[in-house]
Amino acid sequence: MTNESSKKDVALVLSSGGARGLAHIGAIEELEAQGYRISSIAGCSMGALIGGVYAAGKLEDFREWMKTINRKKMLKLTDFSLSLNHLVKGNRIIEAIMEFVPDVAIEDLPIPYCAVATDLRAGKEVVFCKGSLFKAIRASISLPSFYEPVQHDGMVLIDGGVLNPIPLNRVKRHSGDILVGIDVSGHDYESQWEEMNRLAELQKNDKSLTARILDKLIPENIGFNSFSLLSRSSSLMIRQNSILMAKLMKPDILVDIQMSRYGSFDYDKSEKIITIGQQKTSQAISKFL
Numbered sequence: 001m002t003n004e005s006s007k008k009d010v011a012l013v014l015s016s017g018g019a020r021g022l023a024h025i026g027a028i029e030e031l032e033a034q035g036y037r038i039s040s041i042a043g044c045s046m047g048a049l050i051g052g053v054y055a056a057g058k059l060e061d062f063r064e065w066m067k068t069i070n071r072k073k074m075l076k077l078t079d080f081s082l083s084l085n086h087l088v089k090g091n092r093i094i095e096a097i098m099e100f101v102p103d104v105a106i107e108d109l110p111i112p113y114c115a116v117a118t119d120l121r122a123g124k125e126v127v128f129c130k131g132s133l134f135k136a137i138r139a140s141i142s143l144p145s146f147y148e149p150v151q152h153d154g155m156v157l158i159d160g161g162v163l164n165p166i167p168l169n170r171v172k173r174h175s176g177d178i179l180v181g182i183d184v185s186g187h188d189y190e191s192q193w194e195e196m197n198r199l200a201e202l203q204k205n206d207k208s209l210t211a212r213i214l215d216k217l218i219p220e221n222i223g224f225n226s227f228s229l230l231s232r233s234s235s236l237m238i239r240q241n242s243i244l245m246a247k248l249m250k251p252d253i254l255v256d257i258q259m260s261r262y263g264s265f266d267y268d269k270s271e272k273i274i275t276i277g278q279q280k281t282s283q284a285i286s287k288f289l
Helices: 018-033 046-055 059-066 071-076 091-098 133-140 189-203 209-217 226-249 267-288
Strands: 009-014 037-044 113-119 124-128 150-152 155-159 178-183 253-256
Touching: 009 018, 009 046, 018 037, 018 046, 018 059, 018 178, 018 267, 037 046, 046 059, 046 113, 046 133, 059 267, 071 267, 091 133, 113 133, 124 133, 133 150, 133 155, 178 226, 253 267
Parallel strands: 009 037, 009 178, 037 113, 178 253
Antiparallel strands: 113 124, 113 155, 150 155
């Protein structure tokens, strides 16, 4: 137990989760609003991106930029590939963010930061705690079969969520700090299933070019087939890994944000997802106090 007069520094860990990871922005803002100071941060996939942008002091700029994202802009930022092992190169989105978040060496950031990726060749976790911030982020967000893997030092790097979706064991700790995990890796699975089917029915009547492209691109927006089945199965496995990590590390505060309405590619709904992160974090802090 703690109270208002004994607020401590926070070692913050942000999970994978695609667009659902925008809830991390709301979580960070709520922690700071309640007087917590983030003294170190670790992230995986979207958590690595949000954490890195925060550590670089550009979270507010990123939030404002996200407000400009709609479906057409998402397509413009998607550099499609003809490769058989990935759909998107993944460079265009990073370049767009770097226009207002300059690349820096991780070791030069004002707070300790690390990002987690997976080496597909060796089958092991890779932790970036030095070197290029955006190389680390790009490796960590490399969703298998969607983004092109990153070649680095003889490794083939893909999304860190494959092995460690909420790296509670990787964040740098300081004496007396509070370990806080924000987990958006899970869904309200039954409700999400119903929502997915509802969206599939609606899209049958949408014949626009954008809708047709998104039907092929976005797993949550296509019906029950091999692609959505693989995506859902992967999500379930990632979720179980995050649950096991939380049991192992026992964070002081675990904000478990399960969504049914929003999926991994709903980047055009940033403000709604951010609000969910704020609300859920506020509730979790109230239980901790």
